[in-house]
Amino acid sequence: MPLVSVVIPVHNRASLLEEALASVVRQTWRDLEVIVVDDGSEDGSAEVGERRGARVVRMAHCGRPGKVRNVGVEHARGDLVAFLDSDDLWEPEKLSRQMAVWEGRAGEGIPLVHAREVWMRKGRIVSQAGQVHRREGDVFPWAVRKCIIGPSTVLMERRVFEDLGGFREDLEIAEDYEFWLRLTDRYPVAYLDEPVVVKRAGDWEQLSEKYGHIEVFRIMALKPLVDEDVFLPEHRGVAREELLRKCEVHARGARKRGRMEEAERFLSCVEAYRRGEKRAPDPWSGLVEESDVP
Known part of the structure; x- marks a missing residue:
């Protein structure tokens, strides 16, 4: 073979x-x-x-x-x-x-x-x-x-x-x-x-350029892994903090472009985690086609 x-x-x-x-x-x-x-x-x-x-x-x-x-x-x-x-x-x-x-x-x-x-x-x-x-x-x-x-x-x-x-x-x-x-x-x-x-x-045509915002897909990929605690203990804190950082960066970008509701959704996600909640509502609704949302 x-x-x-x-x-x-x-x-x-x-x-x-x-x-x-x-x-x-x-x-x-x-x-x-x-x-x-x-x-x-x-x-x-x-x-x-x-x-x-x-x-x-x-x-x-x-x-x-x-x-x-x-x-x-x-x-x-x-x-x-x-x-x-x-x-x-x-x-x-x-x-x-x-x-x-x-x-x-x-x-x-x-x-x-x-x-x-x-x-x-x-x-x-x-x-x-x-x-x-x-x-x-x-x-x-x-x-x-x-x-x-x-x-x-x-x-x-x-x-x-x-x-x-x-x-x-x-x-x-x-x-x-x-x-x-x-x-x-x-x-x-x-x-x-x-x-x-x-x-x-x-x-x-390349999929990575279709939406102009790859990072929101990385958030979509990372958040379920953080929510489900799939990572080893030594990596969980790093993953969680990176998820919050990505959401904050995306929120700042959305606010800069005048997309205030979108910014609020991502910041609300961050605040929920900071309060100690194990899960937060998915903040990407409406940013991609419905069929793309996990």
């Missing part, structure tokens, strides 16, 4: 998928299989996957990247899973370099190796000078602030992915942030400090 299962979700990105698959074909690590999960594309994306020799799984369009990736893992046969978004690229040594890290850290209880990305927008490199955070070991205190693990950089044990229940399938955005929180709460991670992934943005 293949050791690494590469899962590529796609929706109407045939030309970008062609390039992503070509970057997988060029991998120097050869013990792999490629699974393209087509989320109801209408532009021939599935046919591109088949032409490139990938195993293609077709599904009705859902627009939920977590669900699409989960379907891919359900069809995986490898002990390890790697994710690649259809608009990203891998350098030829990506998997080989990560496997070397994996083998070098064997026995340390590390289920995931991620790697450095090069960010590109419309063909130009985007500086990451301000991206300062811990990247390996216990990274939870940094992961709770923002998504510090790029899906296209990940190589991880399929067993652990399945034990954690995979990605949340009801979140349109920040499903990766939510999953990495649950994983880094329980496990240390390893990091390959080499730029082996190209994360691209361009003229094509």
